[in-house]
Amino acid sequence: MATNTPAKTTSSWMDGVRRWVNDTKIAGRPLMWYLTGWRFAVIAVVLAVLLPLITPDMYQDIQSLRVAMISVFVYVMLALGLNIVVGYAGLLDLGYVAFFVIGSYTMAAGTAGQINNWAGKLINIPSFPFILLLPVGAFLAGIFGVLLGAPTLRLRGDYLAIVTLGFGEIVPIVFQNIPIFFGQFGISATQPVPIETPLGELSFTDPLNSTPFYYLSLAVVVLVTLGVFMLRDSSIGRAWVAIREDETAAEASGVNLTNTKLLAFALGAFVGGIGGVMNTAYQPNIAPSNFSFSISITILIMVVLGGIGSIPGVILGALALRLFDVFLLQRINDPVHQSALVAPINAPLHFLAGIDFNTLKLLIYGIVLIIMILLRPQGLIPDARRRRELAGVGAAPEGMSAAGLLEQEEVGGDVLGAGESLDTTEYTGAGSDAQGRE
Amino acid sequence: MLTLAAVMVPSSVSPVTTFFQQIEIGVTLGAMYALVALGYTLVYGIIELINFAHGDVFMWSTVVTLAIVQAMPAVNPNNPLAVIGVLIMLIAVGMLVSGAINFSIERFAYRRLRKAPRLAPLIAAIGASFVLETIAQLWRGSSFVAFPSIFPDSRLSLGGFHISLLDVVILVLAIGLMLGLDRFIRLTKMGKAMRATAQDPEAAALMGVNINRTISITFIIGGALAGAAGVLYNLYIGQVWFFTGFQLGLIAFTAAVLGGIGNIYGAVLGGFIIGLVEALTIQYIPGGFAWADAVVFAILVLILVVRPSGLLGQQTPNKV
Amino acid sequence: MAQDQAQPLLQVRGLVQRFGGLAAVDGVDLDIMKGQIYSIIGPNGAGKTTVFNLITGIYKPTQGDISFEGRSIAGLRPDQVLRRGITRTFQNIRLFNNMTVLENVLVGQHTQLPGDVVSALFRLPNYRRAERHAEQRAIELLGFFGSSLVDQKDEYAASLSYAERRRVEIARALGSNPKLMLLDEPTAGMNDAETADAVQYIQRLRKEFNLSILLIEHKLQVTMGISDRIAVLDYGKKIAEGVPAEIQRDERVIEAYLGRKTAVE
Numbered sequence A: 001m002a003t004n005t006p007a008k009t010t011s012s013w014m015d016g017v018r019r020w021v022n023d024t025k026i027a028g029r030p031l032m033w034y035l036t037g038w039r040f041a042v043i044a045v046v047l048a049v050l051l052p053l054i055t056p057d058m059y060q061d062i063q064s065l066r067v068a069m070i071s072v073f074v075y076v077m078l079a080l081g082l083n084i085v086v087g088y089a090g091l092l093d094l095g096y097v098a099f100f101v102i103g104s105y106t107m108a109a110g111t112a113g114q115i116n117n118w119a120g121k122l123i124n125i126p127s128f129p130f131i132l133l134l135p136v137g138a139f140l141a142g143i144f145g146v147l148l149g150a151p152t153l154r155l156r157g158d159y160l161a162i163v164t165l166g167f168g169e170i171v172p173i174v175f176q177n178i179p180i181f182f183g184q185f186g187i188s189a190t191q192p193v194p195i196e197t198p199l200g201e202l203s204f205t206d207p208l209n210s211t212p213f214y215y216l217s218l219a220v221v222v223l224v225t226l227g228v229f230m231l232r233d234s235s236i237g238r239a240w241v242a243i244r245e246d247e248t249a250a251e252a253s254g255v256n257l258t259n260t261k262l263l264a265f266a267l268g269a270f271v272g273g274i275g276g277v278m279n280t281a282y283q284p285n286i287a288p289s290n291f292s293f294s295i296s297i298t299i300l301i302m303v304v305l306g307g308i309g310s311i312p313g314v315i316l317g318a319l320a321l322r323l324f325d326v327f328l329l330q331r332i333n334d335p336v337h338q339s340a341l342v343a344p345i346n347a348p349l350h351f352l353a354g355i356d357f358n359t360l361k362l363l364i365y366g367i368v369l370i371i372m373i374l375l376r377p378q379g380l381i382p383d384a385r386r387r388r389e390l391a392g393v394g395a396a397p398e399g400m401s402a403a404g405l406l407e408q409e410e411v412g413g414d415v416l417g418a419g420e421s422l423d424t425t426e427y428t429g430a431g432s433d434a435q436g437r438e
Numbered sequence B: 001m002l003t004l005a006a007v008m009v010p011s012s013v014s015p016v017t018t019f020f021q022q023i024e025i026g027v028t029l030g031a032m033y034a035l036v037a038l039g040y041t042l043v044y045g046i047i048e049l050i051n052f053a054h055g056d057v058f059m060w061s062t063v064v065t066l067a068i069v070q071a072m073p074a075v076n077p078n079n080p081l082a083v084i085g086v087l088i089m090l091i092a093v094g095m096l097v098s099g100a101i102n103f104s105i106e107r108f109a110y111r112r113l114r115k116a117p118r119l120a121p122l123i124a125a126i127g128a129s130f131v132l133e134t135i136a137q138l139w140r141g142s143s144f145v146a147f148p149s150i151f152p153d154s155r156l157s158l159g160g161f162h163i164s165l166l167d168v169v170i171l172v173l174a175i176g177l178m179l180g181l182d183r184f185i186r187l188t189k190m191g192k193a194m195r196a197t198a199q200d201p202e203a204a205a206l207m208g209v210n211i212n213r214t215i216s217i218t219f220i221i222g223g224a225l226a227g228a229a230g231v232l233y234n235l236y237i238g239q240v241w242f243f244t245g246f247q248l249g250l251i252a253f254t255a256a257v258l259g260g261i262g263n264i265y266g267a268v269l270g271g272f273i274i275g276l277v278e279a280l281t282i283q284y285i286p287g288g289f290a291w292a293d294a295v296v297f298a299i300l301v302l303i304l305v306v307r308p309s310g311l312l313g314q315q316t317p318n319k320v
Numbered sequence C: 001m002a003q004d005q006a007q008p009l010l011q012v013r014g015l016v017q018r019f020g021g022l023a024a025v026d027g028v029d030l031d032i033m034k035g036q037i038y039s040i041i042g043p044n045g046a047g048k049t050t051v052f053n054l055i056t057g058i059y060k061p062t063q064g065d066i067s068f069e070g071r072s073i074a075g076l077r078p079d080q081v082l083r084r085g086i087t088r089t090f091q092n093i094r095l096f097n098n099m100t101v102l103e104n105v106l107v108g109q110h111t112q113l114p115g116d117v118v119s120a121l122f123r124l125p126n127y128r129r130a131e132r133h134a135e136q137r138a139i140e141l142l143g144f145f146g147s148s149l150v151d152q153k154d155e156y157a158a159s160l161s162y163a164e165r166r167r168v169e170i171a172r173a174l175g176s177n178p179k180l181m182l183l184d185e186p187t188a189g190m191n192d193a194e195t196a197d198a199v200q201y202i203q204r205l206r207k208e209f210n211l212s213i214l215l216i217e218h219k220l221q222v223t224m225g226i227s228d229r230i231a232v233l234d235y236g237k238k239i240a241e242g243v244p245a246e247i248q249r250d251e252r253v254i255e256a257y258l259g260r261k262t263a264v265e
Helices: A012-023 A031-035 A037-054 A065-088 A097-111 A130-152 A157-177 A211-232 A235-245 A247-252 A257-282 A293-306 A311-342 A348-354 A357-375 A384-391 B002-007 B015-047 B054-071 B080-113 B119-140 B165-187 B189-199 B201-206 B211-237 B244-259 B264-284 B288-306 C048-055 C078-084 C101-108 C117-122 C125-143 C147-151 C162-174 C192-209 C220-226 C244-249 C251-259
Strands: A114-116 A122-124 B155-158 B161-164 C010-019 C022-032 C037-041 C063-068 C086-088 C180-184 C212-216 C229-234 C237-242
Touching (some): A065 A257, A065 A311, A097 A157, A097 A257, A097 A293, A130 A157, A157 A293, A157 B288, A211 A257, A211 C117, A235 A257, A247 A257, A293 A311, A293 B119, A357 B080, A357 B119, B015 B054, B015 B165, B015 B211, B015 B264, B054 B080, B054 B211, B080 B119, B165 B211, B189 B211, B244 B288, C022 C037, C022 C048, C048 C212, C101 C125, C125 C162, C162 C192, C192 C212, C229 C244, C237 C251, C244 C251
Parallel strands (some): C037 C229
Antiparallel strands (some): A114 A122
């Protein structure tokens, strides 16, 4: 098939890959056909379902693929939830970890069998099954989503980020200082109520068989993902995009800004709570020190890397980062340290001995975040709409407020229109009131 | 902040004296917070962006000056020339380091994102903050490192009330820098350019102001002020930690918002107020230093909900 | 004429809006009757858009009252005002640029759709029915302007021409089944042909959708030709009111325009 395309040596390998993907046929259809849309989702789910049957189970060893995938599922939950808040509603919630914490503590408290009462004495409490605690934890988190979101509603992006960040810091501190949860030592989910299934007992703490829990988590992930799709393509989803695009016009079209934003917070928190409950189910010992700002950032990076607002994107982001962490970093942490220590003092390798790979991981995350936002802000698997917004496809048409050096798509600005000479909307960047909308 | 435990007053002193001592402590802290808050406010005034990484810019000054002091032979506190010399050198280095880092963040990250939707530079700022923190953590470890004391321990005492030489030096230097900034903004050509750009960048550009250079200089100055604060902080608190930037950043940001973001006098006022609030919280609320952060944060939320323009903020376009 | 209705559809009394020390609107009274096309004109800075913003709830009046169908609406939120039956377009066309034309118009019908999570999540029958209906109606609304918008319904709003964007904005505004539509300079930026076209569809809007229309317009030919009544604002006060013929002859109006050396088309 001779064409006139000149041979470009520099990008020829990428063209080659693209051509191969487009041309290769499986069962009469091009490979690309399988990789898009719902067919890809079906394939992914089928693979996920088959996974436990084809890989060995190594008890609670995090490095068994099965267990690693459970932790991937947890992070997929968190990424999907944050995606609702950041990706759809456009609210940069940096304290998202708070909902994860609430879910985790709900599961822990519901299965620990014992907690401290306010006087510090140990008392017995009943245990509940995971299935019951899942919605409880999710709803509690959802309620907190509304509580923590409410004060932020009139704030502009930067301020909203900082306030949510503060909340995200404070929630673990509060749990740390409430004696019933054993303070900084944390609490352990020790006695979940067992539920029998044909595949075995349905609780992770049976170390001999993680398979039932794996399938349960997979089912939860699939259901939540479907739910998020449903939301995205609904009037609620459209309202979120409208708010992101132009709050004033959205409100003028009948969107109740407060309720719609709170709904985003609540639903995002709800999903985060699910993640938290799932997390404690398979990692039963939790302590406030586990929940730091770095988790909020990690989830944010998953969303940005994968694609803000894109469901397959954030799933990919969660998968990639989590597997990178579990399989690459954890695995090489010890061997590198070992060999670094025995290397001669002056060799460059030796300095690696002092490097904590957890910290290094965070550094890599930070760099990835910066690189992504600078070079490919729409993420690896972009959502079509966000790609337009972020990559600048489709310039702003005439009639928009004047572009300037510092043009920002400020919602609510310039309400008075180009003809009026009264400028009262400036200045209060931090918020708005009935007179000065920003 | 755990490090502030260092400034609590022993309980053997009378309540009145304790109160005044806390005021004195609060003012000293406030001076440092004000310097950092100024950095936030300057940057916000000119490009309407909260420089998330500003606290970490401050932190890097503390880390680098620590390294220098550790690499030097010990300073004899009784030799005034040596002390002054070292102090000047450290402040210069701190200001240079922080100014350079702040400049770089703007030049290589924020500038490219000036036309992007607001979410983008915000995320870039978060990424920058994270990178700065983790590099410091990798270099210096995760725990507190003590900063050797250079200053003589001379102090003026009245009953149980102390003002140490260090406190005075901090106050003098901080206020000197603030006055210097004020004169710079009001009297120099670049200062006028900064004010013009803050009010109306397009008009300023049409008048011939080099916007890029003005913004860069603003970042350098903002960073330098934080850098100076970093050195003073090292001398006062004596503990260096990779995460200080995060906490102090939040505190200084609250101060800037309290005073009215974009308003340099507001940043100074806010800094001192927050310093006092912190000192009094630590002393008078049981378990104070665990709750000090929460109190400051509560103030932030309160201001943003009740009076977002802050104390000195105005409803008309008039920034910096 | 719709003047035989006793009760005005929209009534504004003593409306004052102060920003700081300045009164943008300084004691304005208006009566708009059902079925009227009522125009507000005046030099730049006269306070016209502020009046719109007050009516639609973007500002809360410093003083005065606004009532619609006999009930007060002053101080309501914009989405509440919409639910009462008042809709608007903006001077500088505020479309959702990164949404398609169809999606834009669907957002306009937000209040007509079930907004609860459960219906959306489980795609209950009431939800599916409502969405289907909304999509049909959106296409109808676009079709009011002819087939070209319908053909472009899946294009992103940003890629349409200026005049087309204006029409989409109107289609969006119709989605809530309003009784009163506020059009803020609907022909701004249009050439003569587009303006004539706009005049036509504004009149058709009144007829086919049973709307009352409140208009801010700078092009005096348009205003004089299309309006049942006109109010003239200057410096926040109403300086004249009446039918077009009266306004054209009113000395205060002429002075307000010529005295300001404002461009009068």
